Amino acid sequence: MIFLSLVVVLAIVYWLGSASVLQYDGWFKWLINRLQKIPGLSASAIPPLLLALLIPLVVLVFIFLLIDQLAGKQWLFFLYVPVLLYSLGRGNILADAQEYIALATRGDNVAAVQLLDRLRAGHSFDAADVDSADWRSLHTEALKVFAYRGFERTFAVLFWFFIAGPFGALLYRLSVLYRDFSPAGSDAYATASKWLWLLELPSVRLMGITWALVGNFETCPLRKNLLDTQSSSDYVLNECLRGALGAPTDCSQAAMAQMEPVAKAEAEEEMEEETQDIIEDLTGDVITTHTEPAYSFALVKSSLPLYSRSLLFWICAIAFATLIV
Secondary structure (H helix, E strand, O other): OOOHHHHHHHHHHHHOOOOHHHHOOOHHHHHHHHOOOOOOOOOHHHHHHHHHHHHHHHHHHHHHHHHHOOOOOOOOOHHHHHHHHHHOOOOOOHHHHHHHHHHHOOOOOOHHHHHHHHHHHHOOOOOOOOOOOOOHHHHHHHHHHHHHHHHHHHHHHHHHHHHHHHHHHHHHHHHHHHHHHOOOOOOOHHHHHHHHHHHHHHHHHHHHHHHHHHHHOOOOOHHHOOOOOOHHHHHHHHHHHHHHHOOOOHHHHHHHHHOOOHHHHHHHHHHHHHHHHHHHHHHOOOOOOOOHHHHHHHHHHHHHHHHHHHHHHHHHHHHHHHHHH
């Protein structure tokens, strides 16, 4: 049931481009506002969050049991598919990335900044302030934003759908919406962010492992990031994605800083060659130096095939697991 629902949902999304027809969130925003205005609940940020997540899940459990008892397990397919479609992220990350690439190609930095601000809405990324006139910093920030949004919109939802069925997928999406609907800097936002970080902890690490498998395993800082329980999700994802592309990471730069000048120069040259090979393999682009914006732009473009490879990898893995079980 899980695999069949997954295949059907991905086919629908591929055909329509997104699942926006089912993704109406006004009811949940209304529920959050009502809960936060109840006397006694507003004194702490935790009770409104718990109730906002529990009420829809209890309703879903009731519908699940009703279908199971009255119609049979085979009819649960018609519950799994719409719930998973609703739980997928809002928008199309590949379309957003392609729009950014088109804007960067024609040099429209104002529109590029506006696009990144729209994608960052509801989530405070680490070191999100960038110079709009500096394309290299824009590309670096774009790679970080796409890394998290690509994960949040698809991979994290599929992870929890595979672990806990429609209940896990819905729980994750409602947690993201609660954070995004909460004012930045408020107690509600901080509480929702902490809860969401905990919810994303296993799937972020699995995403990093997946990128390492479909990208450059040697340069992906898995050992550091798998044990990192302090950094935010977007930071870990950015480090893993850059490592999978063979690009410098905070981990690799810290290691190089301790090297002798000759060994450091050799390591940088080797990393540059590895990155060039990966980018040429993924996009066909040729870069010449790490210091030019063209290098950062090539990283953004070469990250797109990794999303497709990662999704295909896990579809095959789930299909294999389904056959074995």
